[in-house]
Amino acid sequence: MxxxxxxxxxxxxxxxxxxxxxxxxxxxxxSNYKTSKTINYNAPVIAKKSIVINAPVEKVWEIFSDVNNWDTWQKEIVTPKINGVFKAGTSFNWKSNGLTIISTLQTVETNKMVGWSGPAFGAFAIHTWHFSEHNGQTTIIVEESMEGWLVALLKSKFQSSLDTSIEHWLNALKIKAEK
The missing domain is CATH 1.20.5 (Single alpha-helices involved in coiled-coils or other helix-helix interfaces)
Known part of the structure; x- marks a missing residue:
């Protein structure tokens, strides 16, 4: 019994x-996600942050576009590797916060804009980075959207992590570029 x-x-x-x-x-x-040159403004998780860096845009761009060396200045990233040249259509592999990600560059406008998208388990993200220079200072505006079944399920956790992550990226890039 x-x-x-x-x-x-x-x-x-x-x-x-x-x-x-x-x-x-x-x-x-x-899951079927749509890539675009802009973030998905209807996604459950969206972040927008900006920073001013005391360095010319060419220097900031040079650091930022060197994907293979992101982990030397951005400690949340592990083993970044670009699979070609830094241009639209090129993919890159990286790990961030424990997630393995394969992203594809959607938009590359030298010294002006970078956009990429990529899936991770239960999620799909679109990132856009806008660069502008005024009087030798570079302003960066970053937007990111995240969607997917896991993102919808854990919306507040993803929102908090995304906000923190973008702030970390921007601050780390500022420190590196202002050296």
Whole structure:
């Protein structure tokens, strides 16, 4: 009698795990995200931040566009690797906050704008970086949108992490460029 009840419980638990696994697989496999040159203003998570850097735009751009060396000044990033030249259509691999990400550059306008997008487990992000110079100082405005089933499920966690991450990126770039 005890064995029969235990088998029912075990069967129910395994069935529950199987349903969860199939659901997650389906959400990942059938997700279809749209890339664009702008962020998705209807996404559940959106961030916009800016910073002024006391360095000319050419210097800031040179540091920023050197993807393979992002991890030398941005400590949240691990093993960045661009798969070609820094131009629209080129992909790059990187890890940030434990997530492995493959992003594709959508827009590259030297010293003016960079946009990329990419999926990660349960999420899809679009980043845009706008660069402008005035009197030897560079202003950067960053926008990012995140969407996906996991983002919708954990919206406040993703929002908080995104806000912190972008601030970290901007501050680290400022420190590096102002050296």
């Amino acid at each position: 005890k064995n029969k009840a235990l088998k029912k419980i075990l069967f129910g638990f395994v069935s529950f795990l199987l349903v969860i696994a199939i659901t997650v697989f389906s959400l990942e496999y059938f």
